Amino acid sequence: MPAADTQQRAELRLAFLRHLPRRIDVIAQRARRFLRDGWDINGLSVLHEDVQRLSGVAGRYGEVAASERLTVLEGVLAESLARQVLPDAEADAQLQQLIDDLAPAPLAPHEQGVEAPRVPHSTSDRSEVAPPRYWRRWAGDAPPPAAQTRDAVDHAAADVTAFEPDADTTPDPGRPRDPAPEPAARPEPAPEPVRILRSVPTTPLPPPSPAAPRALTPVPPPMPPAGIGTRRRVYHLSDGNRVSVELDQRLETLGYELELLDNGDELKELLGAVAPDAVLVDAGFIEEIESIGAVLQHTRERSGARIALVAISAEDSMQSRLAARRAGANALLLRPQGASEVLGKLDELLNAARDETYRVLIVEDDRSQALFAESILRNAGMEARVVTDAFEVLDAMAGFKPDMVLMDLYMPQCDGTELTALIREREEFLHTPIVFLSGESDQDKHFEALSVGGDDFLSKPIRPKHLIASVSNRVQRARAVRARAALRDPVDPDTGLYHRSYLLDRVNESIDQGNGGDRSGGVLFIEIDNVPDLRERLGLSNVETLLRDLSRYVVRHIGEGMLASRYGDACFVVFDGAGEGASLETQARYLRDRVNGHSFIVSGQPIRLRAAVGVTAFEHAFADAGAALNAAERACRQARLTDVGVRRFEPPRRAEQEQNDALTATLRRAIDGDALELLYQPIVALQGGEDAQYQTLVRMRDEAGRIHAAAQIVPLARAAGLLPALDRWVLGHALQVIDERRSELRPVKLFVSQSAASLAEAGHGDWLANQIGARKLAGDSLIIELVARDVADRLQETLAFCTALVAHGVRFCLSQYRAVPDIDGVLELLPVDFLKLDGRYFEPNAPAGTRDEIRLIVERSHRRGLSVIAPRVEDAQSAAQLWMSGVDYIQGNLVQLAGRELEFDFQSAVL
Known part of the structure; x- marks a missing residue:
């Protein structure tokens, strides 16, 4: 073996060994989660595949002990898969022992010498309190949680919106209430899952170790985009730009196994250890793309996998294009405007890598020669079929639909030249590549065969490597030609949807033509908001069938002359080149009502979808299609909070803008001049308690003496970049109140709202830690309240902030909580002690079954050791129902109106 190869193998082995313990720990955590929560057949298959792959690599690099243990684990999993x-219980016990041998479980609290759990404030047997300092597990000094069961009920997908301030439970006198947002519809009872088997263990098993860091992905994660049956592993060499951060969040939400890297050498090392499904390289590392591509090519050859490489460049230059090509990049994206563009390309490449099995028809009368060629192509991952009788070729082509025909020139009864002419007479085979495999050296024979429709000659004998390369290149070019032809005929004949690129071109043309003054036309952005939940219930293939049925339904119900395209996993765009604002909104309402009112049948079960529609008219002079679609998507997100589910984009009006500018200037002066005000509203324990705790509410008084609540001033602060300053002002004054009350021997606990943007501000965490230390405050007297949707958009920064502050005793409350997968994923990761329910659960028109949903949330929260707070409680009947549901605390006008004094009598409070 050459010395260079030996050195390279040693380096690869060293890199793999460094990453092996982490990979084993990830597999062990997933297996323990299945043992605790119950198995499903898809998860079992994915786990088996990962164990099998890791076992093989470990054996190849000489890690015999690890390989043997993994092989035994693989065998137990394979036995269940083989029997479907x-x-x-017996297999679970065996798997538990194998996992413990592979990656020992963490010690129990008593084995670590940790003090016994404190007695909870409530004696109800429905609650279970985590061990002391459990939420400090990120600091590395906490025991694991006690064994716990988890609820198996999943809910509809979350809607992700911008940060909203905590709902003010005390509206100003005379100020009308804001329109009530549409309450969260309770999911319909799930039909029997299709191809998903699930078992629920009757006794809880120890949870996975909390010490190992894990990807910031909701648990259980939603499945990846439509058509992807397993979790895809993606390595992202990120330079931290805006698009990259958004992309990472969406990849994690979609269920990709994401590995974030900020160093090219680290990426190369990781590629040498474990092969991913795709690699993303940001523009900041474009100069390293060639060296990365060289390492990736070795990984492709070693693993036999088609690993997609996507490079991003900030400029369109010959150098960057050439570097990407030399690196073997599958795609070079130039200045992508958003994460959707990168996600679309990644989804396209991964789907292509999965579905791209080349189909080759081998026509050869010599069976031994045919089987030799077939075995070579099959070993290369292609699907090959042999036909030894020339008279059966046309039927075989009709059934097999090959990408290419590999044909012997000389055969009895009908030679290759005659057979090629017959094939070319069929319209559907007119462009199918036909390559002759022959030892014929006569150039005239070659010309004759090519003249009737043959494409090329390969001379016998041919080396396997050359055969594979020739076939692959031919099929790739043929498929590229077909793809371009499909773009020239841009309609999917099955659904009637247009290709996205074609629709975007039409939108851009309409906008360009309107720049002269006539700006007619617009787009509708339709989003189905319960698809992730349906994917969990029905499986990927059934949901994709459902979405194709929906596509046909949308095409049938759009107006004449309109074009529709599928824009994302569960999003559609409708383009109307002649509509205006009012007519577009009418069409949007019609489509939304039709989709929401229709029952789609999947595997015999009726399925109802929930759609929201954003409307954008081109009259607002957008620069291009991207700007128009972004506006429509924002309007769609706002529509999900309304009763009608439709929202038209409206730019800020001039008078409103002037008023907002004036209020923003007043806010800036109030922050600088220490002129804001704080109000306080009690948060009372339904089971009784003596702790004095209040919600802190910020107010601003303008020059005319009018009071402005947080719901008015926080959006202005965000738009003007004043949100960190506003949050720090509120936090600083809250700490001052805590300090003063402590000196008066009247301790108080304050809930203080903070935005995720402020938590991500450089130095904010250090400032707060210094304030607590300088005042020598008990950290648990401060509860920082975070809005769930706000946190979901900045999960990594929020987690870093919380990790640092739990060391100072600060506690956290997740507010505006709804039982949806995205927010549940946030809840799994953050060190939360309190959960404040979303206010829409308490609206007067809340749907039937809301009380049951609240009870379910409370039960799940108590199993996690969390206390539940219900805001906006206005009457005693609601309080009684919440008490029966097990809610721990209530807040609202029933308890007391918000005021400047902190004099509520918690000891004598009777509700």
Whole structure:
């Protein structure tokens, strides 16, 4: 073996060994989660695949002990897969022992010498309190949580909106209430899942170790985009730009296994250890793309996998294009405007890598020669079929639909030249590549065969490597030609949807033509908001069938002359080149009502979808299609909070803008001049308690003496970049109140709202830690309240802030909580002690079954050791119902109106 190869193998082995313990720990955590929560057949298959792959690599690099243990684990999993059954109790016990041998479980609290859990404030047996300092597990000094069961009920997907301030429970006198947002519809009872088997263990098993860091992905994660049946592993060499951060959040939400890297050498090292499904390289590392591509090519050859490489460049230059090509990049994206563009390309490449099995028809009368060629192509991952009788070729082509025909020139009864002419007479085979495999050296024979429709000659004998390369290149070019032809005929004949690129071109043309003055036309952005939940219930293939049925339904119900395209996993765009604002909104309402009112049948079960529609008219002079679609998407997100589910984009009006500018200037002066005000509203324990705790509410008084609540001033602060300053002002004054009350021997606990943007501000965490230390405050007297949707957009920064502050005793409350997968994923990761329910659960027109949903949330929260707070409680009947549901605390006008004094009598409070 050459010395260079030996050195390279040693380097690859060293890199793999460094990453092996982490990979084993990830597999162990996933297995323990299945053992605790119950198996499903898809998860079992994915786990088996990952164990099998890691076992093989470990053996190849000489890690015999690890390889043997993994092989035994693989065998137990394979046995269940072979019988198409889930592991039973006996198999679970065997798997538990194998996992413990592979990656020992963390010690129990008593084995670590940790003090016993404190007695909870409530004696109800429905609650379970985590061990002391459990939420400090990120600091590395906490025991694991006690064994716990988890609820198996999943809910509809979350809507992700911008940060909203905590709902003010005390509206100003005379100020009308804002329109009530549409309450969260309770999911319909799930039909029997299709191809998803699940078992729920009757006794809880120890949870996975909390010490190992894990990807910021909701648990259980939603499945990846439509058509992807397993979790895809993506390495992202990120320079931290805006698009990259958004992209990472969306990849994690979609269920990709994401590995974030900020160093090219680290990426190369990781590629040498474990092969991913795709690699993303940001523009900041474009100069390293060639060296990365060289390492990636070795990984492709070693693993035999088609690893997609996507490079991003900030400029369109010959150098960057050439570097990407030399690196073997599958795609070079130039200045992508948003994460959707990168996600679309990544989804396209991964789907292509999965579905791209080349189909080759081998026409050869010599069976031994045919089987030799077939075995070579099959070993290369292609699907090959042999036909030894020339008279059966046309039927075989009709059934097999090959990408290419590999044909012998000389055959009895009908030679290759005659057979090629017959094939070319069929319209559907007119462009199918036909390559002759022959030892014929006569150039006239070659010309004759090519003249009737043959494409090329390969001379016998041919080396396997050359055969594979020739076939691959031919098929790739043929498929590229077909793809371009499809763009020239841009309509999907099955659904009637237009290709996205074609629709975007039409939108851009309409906008360009309107720049002369006539700005007619617009787009509708339609989003189905319960698709992730349906994917969990029905499986990927059934949901994709459902979405194709929906596509046909949308095409049938749009107006004449309109074009529709599928824009994302569960999003559609409708383009109307002649409509204006009012007519577009009418069409949007019609489509939304039709989709929401229709029952789609999947596997015999009726399925109802929930759609929201954003409307954008081109009259607002957008620069291009991207700007128009962004406006429509924002309007769609706002529409999800309304009763009608439709929202038209409206730019800020001039008078409103002037008023907002004036209020912003007043806010800036109030922050600088220490002129804001704080109000306080009690948060009372339904089971009784003596702790004095209040919600802190900020107010601003303008020059005319009018009071402006947080719901008015926080959006202005965000738009003007004043939100960190506003949050720090509120936090500083809250700490001052806590300090003063402590000196008066009247301790108080304050809930203080903070935005995720402020938590991400450089130095904010250090400032707060210094304030607590300088005042020598008990950290648990401050509860920082975070809005769930706000946190979901800045999860990494929020997690870093919370990790640092739990060391100072600060506690956290997640507010505006709704039982949806995205927010549940946030809840799993953050060190939260309190959960404040979303206010829409308490609206007067809340749907039937809301009380049951609240009870379910409370039960799940108590199993996690969390206390639940209900805001906006206005009457005693609601309080009684919440008490029966197990809610721990209530807040609202029933308890007391917000005021400047902190004099509520918590000891004598009777509700």
